[in-house]
Amino acid sequence: MxxxxxxxxxxxxxxxxxxxxxxxxxxxxxxxxxxxxxxxxxxxxxxxxxxxxxxxxxxxxxxxxxxxDITPPHVYKLLYLAAPVIAVTFALTSISVIPIGNWITVAGVRTPLQITDVNIALLIILGITSMGVYGVALAGWSSNSKYSLLGGLRASAQMISYEVSLGLSLIGVLILSGSFSLREIVDAQGGTFWGFIPRWNIFQGQIFAFFIYLMAAFAETNRIPFDLPEAETELVAGY
Missing domain, CATH: 1.20.5 (Single alpha-helices involved in coiled-coils or other helix-helix interfaces)
Structure with a gap:
């Protein structure tokens, strides 16, 4: 006990x-x-x-x-301060279901090196990360500026539009592993083919799904070259 x-x-x-x-x-x-x-x-x-x-x-x-920390005088202060908190909270919450190691013994408790192991971890990550768009949209709206609002809407639209391809690219992984648990998905990729090829999903016919997921992940996080919401071109040009 x-x-x-x-x-x-x-x-x-x-x-x-x-x-x-x-x-x-x-x-x-x-x-x-x-x-x-x-x-x-x-x-x-x-x-x-x-x-x-x-x-x-x-x-x-x-x-x-x-x-x-500068808060402009014309913003909705409570929502303006809450927006980044919402975005960061959802991002950090998804960490709780990611396995980072094998089973360990801590304070006499045998436990996986994972904050919590649930059998629908993949669905939780997809759901939680999709909620991060509320922080982005709220940041644009609470600033009480039409330019910030347009920027927030543009970022939100990009984040939402790539979630479909992000989710569809994971269907092959679910079929191969037969589980929504991230730990079971990792365990299903253990071992090798013919003694030297890892049993990674990318070597089991998921090469195209991998690149689709990679591109969608870059777009979802607004990283280069999908950094259109940052408006660097407009800022550098002076518009």
Whole structure:
């Protein structure tokens, strides 16, 4: 019988590990993106902070913590402040069902290295991430500016439009694994073909679905080259 104290301690430790690992992965994914985009544009990308610019994500995090928080006087203040909280909350909530490791023993509790293991994890992620569009739309509307509203609507439209292709590209994965659980989907890809080819879904006829998902994921998160909502062209041109 597992005590309540052991369960709470195990849950706190799992949550801390999951947040550290996944948020670090996100930070260095952005670093890698900046490096790749820099080389495509014939420049180096981040190089100043640390060797090869590897400490740039840490410097960016410190910069964000110490930036001044300015609230324009004409906005709907409560909704204006709530919009980024809503967007970040939904993004972080999806971390709870992502498996990041095998089974471990914490405070006498045998548990998977995953905040919570549910059998509909994939549906939860699709549902939660689709709710993030409310934060974007609310940010544009609460600013009480027609230009911000148009920008928010444009970003919301792009995020919604790619969710269909994002979901359809996962159907093959569900058929191959026979489960909506992310842990079971990962376990289904264990082992090899002929002793050397991994049993990854991408090697089981899902190559096109992989690229569809990859492109839809870039568009869903408004990353290059699907960064139209950022309006860099209009801003640089001065319009």
């Amino acid at each position: 597992v005590s309540v104290e052991s369960f709470v301690i195990a849950s706190i430790i799992k949550t801390a590990i999951a947040l550290f690992v996944l948020l670090t992965a996100v930070a260095y994914s952005v670093w890698l993106e900046r490096k790749v985009v820099g080389h495509i544009q014939n420049r180096w990308g981040p190089t100043r902070v640390g060797p090869f610019g590897l400490l740039q994500p840490l410097a960016d995090a410190m910069k964000f913590f110490f930036k001044e």
